[in-house]
Amino acid sequence: MNCKGLILAIILLLGACTPERKTTIEDTGNIDSLFVAFYDFQKEINPIEATKAGIDIYNDTVVNYISDGHQEFLRDSYTSFLSELEKYPVSELSTEDALSARVLEWDCRMKLEGLNNSLVTMASPIYNLPSFExxxxxxxxxxxxxxxxxxxxxxxxxxxxxxxxxxxxxxxxxxxxxxxxxxxxxxxxxxxxxxxxxxxxxxxxxxxxxxxxxxxxxxxxxxxxxxxxxxxxxxxxxxxxxxxxxxxxxxxxxxxxxxxxxxxxxxxxxxxxTDGLSALPNGRGTYDYLIRLHTTTKMTAEEIHALGKQEVERITGEMEKVKEDLGFEGELNDFFNMVRTKKELMPFENPEKVIAHFNGIRERLSLRLDSVFNLRPKADFIVKRTEAFREASASAEYVPGSKDAKRPGTFYVPIPDVKSYNVVHDEALFLHEAIPGHHYQLSLQQENQGLPEFLHPESMGVFVEGWALYAESLGKELGLYEDPYQYFGMLSMEMHRAIRLVVDTGIHAMGWTREDAIAYSLAHEAESEEGIIAEIERYMATPGQALSYKIGQLKILQLRNKAKTELGPKFDLREFHDQVLGSGSLPLVLLEEKINSWIASYE
Structure with missing residues (x-):
């Protein structure tokens, strides 16, 4: 055993879970020092995220985030940051610092609430998700x-x-x-x-x-x-x-x-x-908390459930139009089955062709990007096949590159069986995971020197995932979705996220079983049964996280429509995107305040 392992063994023998620690916050009279301290704290409690950002000082560490000692350290630290924040009244800060301070406050208060919950453990290194103690x-x-x-x-x-x-x-x-x-x-x-x-x-x-x-x-x-x-x-x-x-x-x-x-x-x-969180002690209260954490709203499970059904009905209507335009005679479920099995939508013989296909989408997209965005990230990204050990159960995903842009981001594509790989979602998938979705937004966030560094890492899933789902809707403006099957693929992916609102709340708040959720999904989307089962089981394991996509997307669309209506000919889509992407990941209430202020600045 090396020295580090020996120290850990001694700690265990003494009955301690982690060494006693205390967060140090240097008081310089400048809120920047508080922001720096909070970023240092973030790196300490989540060293794998620091590694992802290219920060190497924690490359030898995994935090035992479920230990009692670590949880107590988090409670003390979040309480200290809130106490320090009181020294800087928002009214005395610049607009930018005030917004950053309010994000810090929101994060500390939500994490403290989670730490005081009997089921939840905070600071998991996996996609910024809470864990369960x-x-x-x-x-x-x-x-x-x-x-x-x-x-x-x-x-x-x-x-x-x-x-x-x-x-x-x-x-x-x-x-x-x-x-x-x-x-x-x-x-x-x-x-x-x-x-x-x-x-x-x-x-x-x-x-x-x-x-x-x-x-x-x-x-x-x-x-x-x-x-x-x-x-x-x-x-x-x-x-x-x-x-x-x-x-x-x-x-x-x-x-x-x-x-x-x-x-x-x-x-x-x-x-x-049982399948849902509400079957556990304090399960419903915990789920209500997770809704607030993942959506940054005060919406109830019942409200989200109803909104999801409303969105499912709307998107179903759009799907019917595509089916009719393609001249398909039969029910929508029959159309789903046709899309799942259509040989022309499964054209590849080897995985390399799939990767080349995504790179071709990238080339077409780049021709129209300047008409929709002013900002462009410096960081590059690569498209890569998901590793074999997790490919069978993995979804496509994006892993950010390093902050210095030396290590590119990675768009992982699972290809467990290339001959059955269906391309129907690929344009929307590229928009979501790569450009202008996760790669675009997260790279711009990391590279934004005007932001405090604690706002650089991936965070605030409702913003990050909401933006990525919104990015899917930009396909026609970016020269994609000319093939009706690809447009149907976009509708299918949006439907998938709308269904999440229904089934996640159904499982965890309304007594739905796993089988109920699977049946509802099969009735309303074109995904395979195997894929749907994996998704439903994901929602069972990570309650509330799947709500963030649609809630965030709908808010961005609502704000875009509001700005377009109120500004009329003054509205510039590129400037709207600058505003949305210019302050890091924001709770939706703060994003709405920012866009409203931007609209008012034209008056």
């Missing part, structure tokens, strides 16, 4: 999956120097401690009957099993030492290979075997048959 592992967006993604050496964890390779070994020691704490907490959850639905635990078992009983050379954790950069000398390579073999065979595999046995033999037999 007694249910810390699940089949999607879980740390064991994220670490595996980093382990392969082709993601955001750097493997360029000897120090990089050693940093990863130290990070793995932290990760192993986290897994040990997970099993402790899950055993406590078993006693309190706060456990995962059985169907989700069943999906985790093969994920863990995939790392057991395979040759060392095939293990993802061993891949970095099979692909050394040329700069690393041969004698160093030999030592690193030995270190990686040791940690895999003596620490990672035994931990994974222990975790697998625990999940299969202890945990699975007591998992619950």
């Amino acid at each position: 007694l249910m810390p592992l699940f089949q999607v967006q879980s740390l064991h999956l994220y670490v595996a993604q980093l382990a392969g050496g082709t993601s955001v964890q750097p493997f360029a120097t000897k120090e990089d390779y050693e940093n990863w070994l130290h990070r793995l020691e932290d990760y192993l401690q986290f897994l040990d704490t997970c099993m402790e907490h899950m055993r406590e959850g078993m006693k309190k009957e706060i456990v995962l639905p059985k169907v989700l635990t069943l999906k985790m078992l093969p994920q863990i099993k995939a790392f057991i009983d395979i040759p060392l050379e095939e293990n993802l954790f061993y891949q970095p030492v099979l692909h050394f950069p040329e700069a690393i000398q041969e004698d160093v390579r030999v030592g690193l290979k030995a270190d990686y073999e040791r940690i895999i065979t003596q620490e990672i595999l035994p931990m994974y075997e222990e975790l697998y046995q625990f999940l299969e033999q202890e945990y699975l037999p007591v998992c619950r048959e």
Whole structure:
């Protein structure tokens, strides 16, 4: 065991979960110092996000974010930041600083509320999502999956120097401690009957099993030492290979075997048959909190459920028009089935053709970009196939590049079976994940030197995902959707997000079962049954997160229509986009205030 592992072992023996820490905030009389301190705090509590941004000082660390000591540290820190913020009345700040201060306040208050919730644990490193203290592992967006993604050496964890390779070994020691704490907490959850639905635990078992009983050379954790950069000398390579073999065979595999046995033999037999959060103690109250966290609104589950059904009805009408324009005779569900199975929409023989297809969309899109946007990010991005170990259950996703733009962003595309890969969604998918969606918005956010750095990382899902879904609607203005099937693909993706409003609230607040949600989705969209099942199970694991897309999109569309109506000929779409993208990720109430002020400035 290395020194870092020994220290962690001593801490455990003493009964402490994390060393006692305290956030230090330098009082200079300038709010910039508070913003700097908050960004330093963000990096400390979420070191993997720091790595994603290209900040290397935490590359050797995983925070044990479910430990009691860490949660107490978060409570003290958020309370301290709110106390310090009182020294800077909003009325005495510049417009830009006042907006940033209000984002900081919103974040601290919401996180404190979560920390005081009996089910939720804050500061998960996965997509800025909260976790559950007694249910810390699940089949999607879980740390064991994220670490595996980093382990392969082709993601955001750097493997360029000897120090990089050693940093990863130290990070793995932290990760192993986290897994040990997970099993402790899950055993406590078993006693309190706060456990995962059985169907989700069943999906985790093969994920863990995939790392057991395979040759060392095939293990993802061993891949970095099979692909050394040329700069690393041969004698160093030999030592690193030995270190990686040791940690895999003596620490990672035994931990994974222990975790697998625990999940299969202890945990699975007591998992619950219910599906929604409301089946747990304080479940409905927790879901109400998660709605506020993920939507930044005060909407109730019932209001969101009704809005979702309204949107499903509207989009269904648009789909009927496309079906009629294509001359299809039959019901809409028959049209869905035709689209799912149409051979002309599955034209590829190898995965490379799929990647080339997306790069072709990029070329066409670039010809019209200046007519819709003034701003352009410096950072580049690449389109890449999703790694094999998670491809079967993964959705397309975007991972931001580094802040200095040296490491490009990555648009991951899962292609588990290329011959059945359907292109119907591809133009809308590119708009959402790449340009002008996640790559565009998140890169501009990172590169904006006018923002405090705490506003640079990905955050505020309702803004980030709302913008990406709004970006899908810009296809015709950007020269896409000339093929009616691609336009139908956009409607299908919007329908998918509208359905989320219905099924997420249905499962977690209205007593819907997993089967109810699957049936509703199958009746209203063209996704495959396999894909729909994976999505419904994702909502079961991450309550409320799926609401952010449509709620955010609808607010941006509402503000665009308001600006266009009130400004008339003065309205410039490029300037509207500048306003939306110019202040980082904002809670919707603050975005609305900003756009209203911009409209008023023309009067």
